[in-house]
Amino acid sequence: MTPGGKRFTGGQRLLHWSMAACIIAMFFIGVGMVSTVMPTYVPLLATHKTLGVAIFVLALVRLGVRARSGAPPLPADLPAPMRLAAHLSHYGLYGLMFALPLLGWAMLSAGAYPVVLYGGLRLPAILPQNPALHTLLWNAHYYLAFAFFALVLAHVAAALFHALIRRDGVFEAMAPLGSRTGGPSSR
Amino acid sequence: MPLPPSGPRSTLASLAVIAAICIGATGALAYTAGWLSPDRLTPTKLVDALAPPTGPVPGYRRNHAKGICFTGSFAANGNGTALSRARVFETGAHPALGRFNLGTPDPGAPDTTVRVRGLGLQITADDGAVWRAAMINAPVFPVSTPEAFYELLRVPASKAPNAMAAFVAAHPEFSAFGAWAKSPDWTASYAQEPYNSLDAFLFTDAAGAEQAVRWSFRPEAPPERITPEAFGKRGPASLEQEITDRVAAAPQRWTLVLTVADPGDPTADPSRAWPEGRRSVEAGTLVVQRIEPEADGPCRDINFDPTILPDGIRVSDDPFPAARSAAYARSYDLRTAEAKDYPKRTSEAAR
Ligand code: HEM
Ligand code: HEM
Ligand code: HEM
Numbered sequence: 144m145t146p147g148g149k150r151f152t153g154g155q156r157l158l159h160w161s162m163a164a165c166i167i168a169m170f171f172i173g174v175g176m177v178s179t180v181m182p183t184y185v186p187l188l189a190t191h192k193t194l195g196v197a198i199f200v201l202a203l204v205r206l207g208v209r210a211r212s213g214a215p216p217l218p219a220d221l222p223a224p225m226r227l228a229a230h231l232s233h234y235g236l237y238g239l240m241f242a243l244p245l246l247g248w249a250m251l252s253a254g255a256y257p258v259v260l261y262g263g264l265r266l267p268a269i270l271p272q273n274p275a276l277h278t279l280l281w282n283a284h285y286y287l288a289f290a291f292f293a294l295v296l297a298h299v300a301a302a303l304f305h306a307l308i309r310r311d312g313v314f315e316a317m318a319p320l321g322s323r324t325g326g327p328s329s330r
Numbered sequence: 331m332p333l334p335p336s337g338p339r340s341t342l343a344s345l346a347v348i349a350a351i352c353i354g355a356t357g358a359l360a361y362t363a364g365w366l367s368p369d370r371l372t373p374t375k376l377v378d379a380l381a382p383p384t385g386p387v388p389g390y391r392r393n394h395a396k397g398i399c400f401t402g403s404f405a406a407n408g409n410g411t412a413l414s415r416a417r418v419f420e421t422g423a424h425p426a427l428g429r430f431n432l433g434t435p436d437p438g439a440p441d442t443t444v445r446v447r448g449l450g451l452q453i454t455a456d457d458g459a460v461w462r463a464a465m466i467n468a469p470v471f472p473v474s475t476p477e478a479f480y481e482l483l484r485v486p487a488s489k490a491p492n493a494m495a496a497f498v499a500a501h502p503e504f505s506a507f508g509a510w511a512k513s514p515d516w517t518a519s520y521a522q523e524p525y526n527s528l529d530a531f532l533f534t535d536a537a538g539a540e541q542a543v544r545w546s547f548r549p550e551a552p553p554e555r556i557t558p559e560a561f562g563k564r565g566p567a568s569l570e571q572e573i574t575d576r577v578a579a580a581p582q583r584w585t586l587v588l589t590v591a592d593p594g595d596p597t598a599d600p601s602r603a604w605p606e607g608r609r610s611v612e613a614g615t616l617v618v619q620r621i622e623p624e625a626d627g628p629c630r631d632i633n634f635d636p637t638i639l640p641d642g643i644r645v646s647d648d649p650f651p652a653a654r655s656a657a658y659a660r661s662y663d664l665r666t667a668e669a670k671d672y673p674k675r676t677s678e679a680a681r
Pocket of ligand 1 (some may be wrong): 166169170171172173174177191192193194195196198240243244245246247248251258284285288289291659660663
């Protein structure tokens with residue numbers, strides 16, 4: 144475990160894993176919907192918008208929880224560059240959780256599209272209609288979506304590196320299940 | 331306590347597991363994105379196939395590229411509420427904006443070369459719900475499925491002899507549209523054409539009951555038939571001048587007729603008309619009050635995506651609206667990125 148066997152709180156872990164599932168689903172829904180002309184296009188796009196906005200709301204909650212509960216410290220023997228990479232990548236992940244939904248919403252606003260979610264919930268336009276803005280935001284949503292996917296892959300690789308190779312308790316701090324003192328030794 | 335760090339052998343195995351997970355996830359994403367399935371019909375392919383032999387005209391819609399904007403209102407008479415709870419059917423005038431257009435990917439195509447005339451329309455209800463539609467004057471669509479439409483678009487580029495004849499033989503449904511397209515019944519005005527949804531949509535009433543509906547905007551101006559030859563003498567862009575002058579003189583009107591399917595009517599196939607005598611409801615009048623050139627007009631940067639529907643209307647088992655939505659979005663993304671190739675200006679001159 145991390146020093147003192149500290150873990151993220153149950154709420155933090157629940158948020159982490161449910162949001163991870165939602166965000167990973169969003170990558171697949173995104174690339175799947177823009178490459179199909181089948182009838183599923185319509186529900187996929189509606190799901191993409193609804194789930195994307197839900198992620199934005201959950202990210203707000205998560206940031207609040209994070210500010211209150213903090214995070215367990217990283218192992219003291221973790222080399223400085225790895226420590227830096229961990230912190231920077233977490234900033235990046237948090238940033239993209241907010242940026243992608245906002246960009247999607249802004250892009251649709253700049254394209255004069257109504258933003259209607261499941262349940263008939265209609266969001267207001269957050270930008271005026273403008274073709275140059277639409278293109279800029281489209282590009283940002285597109286490239287940052289793939290950057291987000293790459294960052295999640297790196298994050299998963301790092302998590303597994305902690306779990307399988309370093310076995311330093313970092314993974315257990317966020318593991319969905321397992322006892323407080325547990326970690327791999329309790330298996 | 332944590333386990334001791336793993337030994338070199340299991341470190342290698344662990345690295346292999348990690349690499350496999352990353353490669354597997356990337357592969358799954360690539361598969362979902364269609365990068366591994368070159369045969370998948372994508373919106374990009376559909377839109378690329380619309381391009382004329384000389385290539386797409388940057389900045390313009392990839393189809394129905396020649397058009398002119400209008401604003402006005404939809405005066406609902408309340409009858410439509412029998413079929414749909416959408417607020418646009420409640421008695422009153424709802425603001426409308428739209429676009430008269432020609433079914434061609436070339437904004438410079440002479441009017442006489444294009445049989446299909448279209449109407450893009452947006453009606454906004456007082457609760458803010460938006461209804462968009464793109465309709466044409468043909469009574470039926472040429473083909474039954476988006477896949478068949480893609481095949482049709484690729485016929486001109488085909489090297490095979492008699493490619494069109496082979497297409498028609500393989501798609502007998504084409505004949506109804508073919509007959510209409512060959513008929514000499516042209517008009518010289520956008521105001522004298524009907525505009526048909528062709529696609530069926532599900533209307534939900536206040537009690538939650540659903541019916542499949544197709545609709546038409548029927549012109550109040552009686553059609554004055556003109557031969558293509560006589561029409562050609564009026565010049566290559568007479569339609570836009572005509573509608574501008576006509577609306578300047580008096581607002582133009584269309585009646586919205588909602589037609590309800592009987593059980594068993596083909597709701598999933600816009601190439602097949604429904605039999606005569608179906609229940610129909612006149613829901614109100616579209617009043618076109620003002621015409622504006624497209625370059626600076628309010629319709630220019632609107633995507634008249636037929637799946638943008640208010641609560642009370644939704645897509646049916648007709649496969650076209652979804653395919654169209656995907657393709658129109660692609661066209662919209664392309665043309666907004668090329669806006670500099672179609673500068674705003676206040677005159678029609680540079681066309
Ligand atoms: C975590 C949040 C999000 C992620 C990870 C995400 C990811 C993606 C991805 C991967 C694509 C496909 C890009 C391509 O291959 O062309 C996409 C497209 C799209 N996204 Fe998102 N998205 C998110 C949130 C949103 C939200 C909240 C909205 C709108 C409210 C939105 C609207 C769109 C639209 C309209 C497209 C299609 C763009 C087009 O090609 O016309 N996205 N998104
Ligand atoms: C879309 C997917 C994911 C996102 C956006 C994401 C995001 C994050 C963020 C922002 C943190 C930092 C938490 C904080 O300090 O408040 C974190 C921590 C963590 N994540 Fe993820 N995560 C994702 C998927 C995964 C997956 C699939 C795994 C496991 C294979 C994982 C394992 C971990 C671990 C072990 C930590 C704790 C690191 C530490 O203690 O500093 N994550 N994640
Ligand atoms: C799979 C079949 C179809 C494809 C691929 C297709 C493709 C397109 C594209 C790419 C545009 C330009 C969109 C934009 O940039 O805003 C367009 C516009 C249009 N289409 Fe289609 N279309 C199809 C079926 C139909 C049908 C069935 C109708 C009529 C019932 C129709 C009527 C129109 C009209 C009226 C416009 C012009 C809308 C405007 O003024 O912006 N299309 N079509």
